[in-house]
Amino acid sequence: MAELRNLAMVWQHNLILYVKCSRLARHLASLLCFGLFSMVLSACQPKQSDIESSLNTYLARIASVQQVEAHAAPAIHAQRLADKRQLLIDIEPISLGLLDSYQLRYCALFDAIAERNSILGKVQDDFRNLDYQVTLYEGLARCLIEPKIDQALRQRLGDIRQLKRTELTQHWNNLLFTSEAMRAQLASHRWYWSQRDYGTIKPALKKLKNWDDYIDNPDKADRPTPITPYQQTFETQPLLGDLFFSMTNLTDWLTTLTSQLQRNDNLILCGPQRDPTKVTRLQNVFRKFYIGEIQPYLAQVDSAYLSIANDLTPFSHENSPFPIETVHHAFRQATLDHVAYWQALFKRCGVKVGQ
Template sequence: MKVWLLALLLINLIGCSDNNGDKALQDYQQRLARVLQSETVNLPLPAAPPLAEPRDIKQPLPDLRIDLTDTLATRRCGLDTLIGERNSSLGRVYSASKQLSYELRFLNQLQQCLNLSWDNTALQQQLQQVYQQKQLSITNAFNNMLLTDDTLRKELLGVRNSLAVTEIAGLSETWQALRALNQLQQFIVEQNWQAASQVDIEQQLQQLYRYNVLGRLQHSLRISAHQLAQLNQQLAGVTPVSLCQPQPDKQQLDILANIFAKYFIAQVQQYTVNLEKYQQQLWPLLEELYRDTPLQPALQQRFAGNYQLMRTELGQHVSWWQQLNRQCPLQLTRQH
C-alpha cells in the first residue's frame, strides 16, 4: 500500500473536534486533495454586499411638545407619566428600539385619552393633533429600529463564525423573535396600538442577540458557497474516468469511498441540509420584515443569493461523485 494511502487511512474519522461547518468543509477538501494528489484552491472570500450606514438611512421623528400646564391636565389618563419618562435623562438618549416602544405606548395611551370626555376642548384638540402626527411618524420609528438597532445590525452584517454541522440551539427562539417583530409590523399597519404596545421589543432583540443564529447563518451560507466553489475548481482537473482507466487503483478508490461516506455524506451534506432548513424557516420572515427598506437588496444577496450559490455548487460537486460512481465500481449511495 502506498505510504500516503496508509497515512490517510490512519487519520481519525471523527472529523473536526469543534464540529464547525466551515472547518468540516476545509477538512473534506484537504482529504480529497491528498488522496487525489491535487493542489488545494484557496481564493479570498468575496466581499458581501454592503449595508447602508445607519446615519444615512435614519429618519427624524417630530419633536412634539405639550405645555406643562396641559401636562398636568393629562394626569387623568396617565399621559403625564409617559411625558415625564421621555423628558428624563434616560429618555433623551433612547435607543431606536426603546424609542419605538415609547412611541407605541404613547399612542395607545393617547388613544384611550381621546376616548374620554374633555371639558378643556382646546387641550383635546391639541392632543388630537399630537395623535395624528404620532400616527404619521410611527412608521419612521419602526424603520429606525429595523435599520439602525445594534443587535439587528450585527445579525444583518454577519459574523465570522459558522454554524455547527449538527443541530443548533436557538432556532425556535430566533423564529419566534422574527415572527413577533413581523406581528408588530402588522399591528402598526392596522393601527392596533394596544396590541403593538404589548409586544416586548427588547425581549425579541435579546433572543436574537443571545443565539446569533441569523448572523452565523449568513456567514455559513456565504462561506459554504465559497468553499464548495473552491472544491469544484480543485476537482475540475480530476476527471472521474482518469481514476478508473486504464487500470483502477483499488486502494485509492476504497479511500475515496470512505471519504464520501464519512466526510461528504455524514458531515458536508448534513451541514448543507441543515443550512437549507434554517434558511427556509428564517429567511421568509426576515425578507418580509425588511421588504421595501434600503437594506432589502443587500440582504437578498447575503441570504437568498448565497443560499442559491451554495445549492448550485453542491449540485456540481455531487455530479462529480455521480460520474465517478458510474465510471468505477464504488457503489456510492447518497443519503437524504
C-alpha cells in the same frame, strides 16, 4: 567619621542593590505581563473550525485527483451591519405648549409624556422608546374622541397622530438596526453550531415578528406584549448573525468548489477504454468529505434557518440591511449547483451513487 563613611558606603551599596533589584523586578514583571498578554491574545484568536478544515481538505483532494492547482480558498468574512450612522433615521421631536399638554390628562396621556420628558426618559433605549411611542400613538386616539379637549387642540392632535403613524415605522427600523441589542444579534464571526446554547432566542424572534405585524397596521392589530424582556436575549444569543455568517461563507466555499470541479471536468475521462482511476478517486472524495462531513453540516444550517424562517419578516422588507432571506436563497442555490455537478459526472461516467 570612619564609622559614618562605612555606614554611608553600606547605604550606597544597598541603594545600588535596591535599584538593580527594582529594575530586575520591573523587567520580570514586564516579561510576565507580556507573557500573560500573549496568552490572552492567543486565546482570543479564533481557531479554524471543523467545517473550514473539511472544506479545505475537500478542495485539496479534488485538485489532487484532477492533478491541477487548487483554487484559492475564499476569505472568511465576518457578518457586520453597516455603520449605525448610515442606518439611523433621524426623527424630529414634536412639542406642545404647557397648557395644551396639560389637557392631555383627560385622555390619560399627560403622565406618560411627562415621564418621557424627565431626565431618565430622555435617555431610554430603543426598546423602551418603542413602548412609549406606541403608548403615545394609542393615547392620541383616545384624545381625539375626548370632549373635554379643545376642538382646536383635537385637530392638531389628529395631525400629530398621522405623523406619528409614519414615525412608528421609523422607530421600529431604528430598533432593528441601530439598537445595541439587535446589532449584537445580527453581527457574528462564528460558524453556526447546533450544540451552542441559543437559549430563548426563538420565542424572542416570534415576539419580534408580532411587533413587526403590529407596526405594519397598528390601527387594526392588537398591541403585543412588551418586547423589552427579550432585549438581553437578542444581545447575548446571536443566532441570526451566526446563520448569516455561516450561509454567506458556505455559499462562497461551495461556489469555489463547484468552479474547481467544472473548470477541470475535461480532465476526468470515463467510458470504454478509459482508465477509471480518477473517477473512482473522485467518487471516494465525494463520499468521504462531502457526504461524510460537509453535507451534514449544510443540512444543519439549512434546518436551523427553516425552523425560524416564518418569524423573519422584520428583515424581509425591501432594501433590508440584513437580507437573510436572500442569503439563504443563494446558499440553497450554491448547494444545488454543487450537487448538480456530481450528478452530471456520475451520470456521464455510469457511476451509481451508493456503490
